[in-house]
Amino acid sequence: MIADNLQRIKETINRCALRCQRNPEDIQLIAVSKTIPVSSMREALQHGQRTFGENYIQEAEQKWNELEGAIELHFIGHLQTNKAKIAARISSVIETVDSLRLAEALNKHLNVLGRNLKILIQVNIGNDPNKSGTVPEHVEELLRQIQLLPRIEVIGLMTIPPLSPDPEATRPWFKALRHLAEKMAAKGLFHDNRHVALSMGMSDDFKIAIEEGATMVRIGTALFGHRPVRA
Ligand SMILES: *Cc1c(COP(=O)(O)O)cnc(C)c1O
Numbered sequence: 566m567i568a569d570n571l572q573r574i575k576e577t578i579n580r581c582a583l584r585c586q587r588n589p590e591d592i593q594l595i596a597v598s599k600t601i602p603v604s605s606m607r608e609a610l611q612h613g614q615r616t617f618g619e620n621y622i623q624e625a626e627q628k629w630n631e632l633e634g635a636i637e638l639h640f641i642g643h644l645q646t647n648k649a650k651i652a653a654r655i656s657s658v659i660e661t662v663d664s665l666r667l668a669e670a671l672n673k674h675l676n677v678l679g680r681n682l683k684i685l686i687q688v689n690i691g692n693d694p695n696k697s698g699t700v701p702e703h704v705e706e707l708l709r710q711i712q713l714l715p716r717i718e719v720i721g722l723m724t725i726p727p728l729s730p731d732p733e734a735t736r737p738w739f740k741a742l743r744h745l746a747e748k749m750a751a752k753g754l755f756h757d758n759r760h761v762a763l764s765m766g767m768s769d770d771f772k773i774a775i776e777e778g779a780t781m782v783r784i785g786t787a788l789f790g791h792r793p794v795r796a
Pocket residue numbers: 597599620641642725767768769783784785786787
């Protein structure tokens with residue numbers, strides 16, 4: 566089932582990219598595997614899916630230990646500063662950096678590890694008081710501050726738009742994230758200002774996100790089925 570789902574999602578991504586004159590290779594599928602057993606991740610891995618998104622640091626570390634070397638981990642959950650050390654060690658990309666304090670903690674641990682790390686700034690694009698992420702008005706200042714941290718490479722922006730029963734309603738939020746990224750790139754605030762990553766779009770709205778410029782789509786349910794409820 567996972568193999569079929571993976572195939573279908575990849576075909577949808579390709580079709581959608583071509584329809585809006587984009588190169589399908591510019592869109593990376595992040596398989597969101599929170600609460601999904603390692604056996605299912607192995608199945609996806611066997612069918613060519615190497616990049617996984619995890620939300621909880623202990624779960625991520627445990628899976629990382631079991632699968633080490635084989636996967637690329639994107640950390641996509643809320644990250645507390647006291648968990649920065651583990652996240653810095655096991656992540657290829659941390660998509661959810663939203664404060665200078667967290668970036669500084671990561672930079673400190675990366676110095677010890679002797680490695681650089683790619684991150685995305687999580688933007689609370691809808692100014693939703695219940696959501697994490699930096700509000701759009703503060704993104705520029707945060708980017709300027711993080712530019713001073715030598716171990717951290719900000720490759721782009723990530724967002725989880727306000728929930729809506731109608732996927733089409735998320736389109737303006739995706740557009741807003743792209744416009745914000747373009748503005749910041751024009752000011753030279755990313756690691757590579759000609760190739761800025763935009764992580765947006767999930768199972769229900771990834772097609773719309775691709776139309777609006779997503780370079781990473783984070784897909785869980787459509788790939789692995791409905792998640793078991795977390796204990
Ligand atoms: C769980 C989660 C996803 C995947 O959502 P689905 O609707 O299952 O595809 C994507 N992004 C984040 C940040 C998540 O927490």
